[in-house]
Amino acid sequence: MPMPPFTFHAALLFPAHFLPLLLDIVAGWIILGLLGLFRPRSLRLTAHLLFPLGAAACLGVAILSGVFLATGHAPELMVLPLGLPNLPFHLRLDALSAFFLLLLGVSGAGISIFAAGYFRSGEGTAPALLCLQYHVFLASMAVVVLANDAYLFMVAWETMALTSYFLVTSQHRIPEIRRAGFLYLLMAHLGALCILLCFGVMQGGSWQFTFDAMRQASLTPFWATIAFLLALLGFGAKAGLVPMHAWLPEAHPAAPSPVSAMMSGIMLEIAIYGLVRISFDLLHVQYWQWGVIVLIVGLFSALFGAIFAAVQTDMKRLLAYSSIENVGIIATAIGLAILFEASHLPLFAALALCAALIHALNHSLFKSLLFLATGCVLHATRQRSLGKLGGLIRRMPWVAALALIGTLAIAGLPPLNGFVSEWLLLQSFLFTPRIPHAFLNMLIPLGAAALALIVALAAYVMVKFYGIIFLGQHREASLVHAHDANWLERLGLGWLALGCILIGVFPQLAIRAADSVTGPMLGATVDSQSSLWRIAPIAPEQASYSGSIFLLGILAVIGISFLAVRILAHGRIRRTPAWDCGYPWQTPRMQDTAEGFGQPIRHMFGAILHLELQLPSPTDDPPRYRVHIEDRFWRTLYEPVARAVRRTADAIAVLQSGRLSIYLLYSFLTILVLLVFVL
Amino acid sequence: MREITLARQLGEVALAIAIAPLFTGWIAQCRAWMQNRSAPPLLQPYRMLRKLFQKDVALATEASPLFRATPYVLFGTMVLAAAIIPSLATDLPFAQAADAIALIGLFATARVFQSLAAMDIGTAFGTMGARREMMVGFLAEPALLMVMFNAFLLYGSTALPSLVDGYAAHPALIDPSVIFAAIAFLMVLLAENARIPIDNPATHLELTMIHEAMLLEYSARHLALMEWASSLKLFNYACVGFALFFPWGIATHGVDGTGTLLLAIVALLGKLAVAGAVLALIESISAKLRLFRAPEYLAIAFLLAVLGLLVHLLLGANTHA
Structure with missing residues (x-):
């Protein structure tokens, strides 16, 4: 397989060291954020200068990390004399970091340029402050990926959590948003605690907190498994794996749309990065049982997310649940990769990990695109409820067309990108009979x-999402005044849609990027048989797929049939009112609603949902119909835990008498106890 | 050599486009015979198409470009599917572009576009049909995928031509799992093609229709393309069934020549005739299910397919790959 010509030029054009440049860009983001503080109320400064510059920086990150992956550089190390004394920041750029930086750069560029056109004055936080939080958020995510010691990792991780908390609560005057933000912060810290403990276990008594030391540490099976489970809990809480998902459908709808896009499209993937880094790189996958756990958690999250997405009536909540579903799919792929790796089948492990990485990249693209599209809809209509939208394809043709690409991509339809990763994942499932373990062989089908x-089910959800928002008739009269997105917003949406198409049509690009990750980490790549036209991960006679020929074929048939119809028949069209089935009093309210579209799912999966249904009786005046769907985990997991915490706190509060003398007594007793220990 | 395979590929697609309406007509004829009615002429679907192509399109004022593009997209996906499925020969240059999983993806693309188009006008029936179609689809698709997985376990490939070649190489390979898979496939075929236990192609009764509800707003050439696409879909499903379960007569890789190809055409026509009669028989002796029994029906198909997989793994049959 000859290298494409551009890589040679790139090798000449770009410097030998990528890490310093990337750090410059990270510093640049922070400076951009700080610059805005000079004119805190100026929307023009942030919108016309800072966000576009931030987008350019994202593009720079994407190009640098893309070239790093394409040229197959060796990992770069760096030590920054910052931080605590004797505890400097260690940084490392390897293929895995570069892949996630590529993801961050590509999606971040689209989101930033969209954000330039999105924020309006008078919406919550001042524009400059938003801009600062936004860019520090971006910078912290980049540093998480580059960190090579637990200390820097945790600093960046916490910065990421805090900045995103402030971004989520940018409209802090609304009590629900404050509540959602608090829940998010709480879950983020529970997760961070688990990660901290995980690092504590992994240093293995050496008290060296660099990742290099952790790679060398030899843990007993018990402690390695404890570390792995802590990592799964911690990163799972950030990624939204069930049952640590509760914050996600609250926080994502609360945030402004570019922030939702960043959180769903980039931050969740950064959590996935953490899981991959720790399980494959630092702990070197050791036991197949880990894979089974991740696989089951992933599949359950995906199914849970898809079912809940299907019954939502708020468009951003729907997308948030869909994120849970997609993260579940990524986790499934990672679980499969761990299983294969522990069974010493590196080629199939590489295939599954490749599916996970590409799905992360894809999810980042199409989920950002859709969240941004909901932002446009929100600005144009002031409505988030699906029941009050409809027919926007005629008022917002640009947003509708670009959102259609995202919708088809996330529904996993060829020839777009969502299909590629799902195809790879299904292919890797097909090789599970090779695992030398009879029980697993039965379980995995x-x-x-x-x-x-x-x-x-994801396709069902997305038809609901797109059909109810953009198709049909306006469910509210006010929608007639909806306006299309401005040109910066269109540019951002278009960039992400282009990414969806490009990876779908030329999946080789993404596979090669993922290969440069799996090569050093697992010692196997899947791209050996692919050509410019088609991908054939394991062997061409087993399976091959070509997005480009696929697209060309469909376009050719459509074109030929269109021309044939025009030439052999005719193109006459008469515009008439829609057929009313003999019943002339049709109103837009008679269209199917979001609740109606979710009804078959409620009917089928009623056992998983907690459903409260209030149907009107024939004598009701006016009739009331109410359906309320609740997450079962609230009642079975979160509320008991919250009650237990409160009870414990109450019990401890007995000590808190409020009298100074008692507190002095406590201090005295403490010193006494300590003295007993020391002496 | 390359030109010959390409020509054969195009010929196969042309044949599929040409005889798909005939297959639909044949089923209608068999059904009429079994129900003791006088049958419509065999060429009735073609007359229908000609009539529709001549008429003017009556397009709803609310229709968006998506609505107008969908008939072409649907027709395009079904023609592409016909190019992937080895109905006559396995030496198909196009089949490398897409395997069985991609084929299922292609059917899903068609379904999603059709549902979106049905929601476009915003009439109650259109959206209802879209919702029901997606419901049937999301239950049928996994069952179909499991059938394909079963074939993969037997022959070690998800590429349909390789499956047929694999069968030709080991014709004695009969696995009990195939029987489960075949029943599951038949159930999916009936559900996906709006056939009787799930939907009735001959009715326009509001409360029961699925497929027809989505076509209500279409007229003239758009409707003609949609109808043609749905008969192509039925033809494609039948050919997938032949390729998976009865691949006799399909010209395999490396066996060229006009003789085998002619034999393949005759075999295909024969199989279609039998399949049409069987479908008509099933439709005549079974009753339409209530809509909310449809998930149960499809769950049975799904479970049968999964059972097939498990049977295969339990018996530890010689996995080819």
């Missing part, structure tokens, strides 16, 4: 079946 159901 069921996993594949569940995955197939999830993928198909």
